[in-house]
Amino acid sequence: MADVDLSVAVGRLRFRNPIIAASGTFGYGLEFAHLVDLNKLGGFVTKGLSREPIAGAPAPRVCETPAGMLNAIGLQNVGVQAFVEQKLPALRKFDVPVFANVFGYCQEEYVEVIRTLEDAEGIAGYELNISCPNVKRGGLQFGSDQAMAAEMVGAARKAAARRPLWVKLSPLIADIGLMARALEAEGADALTVANTFPAMAVDHRTGRSRLGNSTGGLSGPAIKPITLRLVWEAFKAVQIPIVALGGVETASDVLDYITVGATLVQVGTASFTDPTVSERLVDDLRDAFFEAKAFNISQLRGRFRTEIG
Ligand SMILES: Cc1cc2nc3c(=O)[nH]c(=O)nc-3n(C[C@H](O)[C@H](O)[C@H](O)COP(=O)(O)O)c2cc1C
16 A cells, blocks of 8 residues: 555646645635645645636525536635735645636736736646636637637746646637647646536526526536546647546546546535545545556556557
8 A cells, every 4th residue: 555656746846646626616725724634635726816806796606407516606706915915824834735726807917916926925836717708809718719828828928937837728619639739839837627617507487597697617527528538638639737627526537537648636516515525535546546556647647548449
């Protein structure tokens, strides 16, 4: 058992294990510190941070769906300045890589958030959420337009001089391989695949949405088969590491993503049913590696075979 080495090197960072708590499902990390030993995780990603604080969408903000959930949080967050002043000092007491999830409604906002974080200590890197509307381009999502996404990642890369830059893709793209290559060329250090799927749930009796907003984002086990394919396509297209997520609940889900090429795996919705799941997955993964007769991640990564028979 002692021989299983779960550690993962990604660029100049070393993660204790591949389990990362996903953005928007783990608060600023601090909310979970009384339930989870944060220092046991591979790392975690903060709730998305914007230049100004955002109050968020009207309730209800979540609703259950078969094998998943819909959310329309409306990107509620304290704003980057309050994060630096009120959350980071407490986070610095932990020995775990913290990634700041960053978003904006135009390119300049993304860059400003990164600049503010660049002046602060206690962050391991940035994860850009590009599934956001660009208000200067008629609300077209950064993540669904390759040229716009590439330009924004190029600008973010220049601003993020000190730290690794991960880019979290939208699942709504015609060819994820082309998008992945374009963002790698702009200097992305890793690609997170992927965000929630735009979706909706209605109550036909009232004719209303089951959410405060008309639409939301679908997450949980329902999306895993779809993101599994996206991870595999992205893995084949680029040299940079893929951080996979979508519906992970068990160690076997983690191994599935590693098999199609993931280097790190994030856990999102599962933390809503069991807030301690990320820590438990670290232990379960050790057993699962042992059973698979694998002693480190590189023995399993990208083992997926396409031959028939
Ligand atoms: C309530 C909720 C809030 C989220 N907020 C963010 C966010 O602020 N930024 C982001 O990049 N992704 C956000 N996500 C997306 C998740 O990080 C993740 O990509 C998605 O839920 C798929 O993974 P899962 O099936 O494990 O939940 C959010 C998801 C949920 C359910």
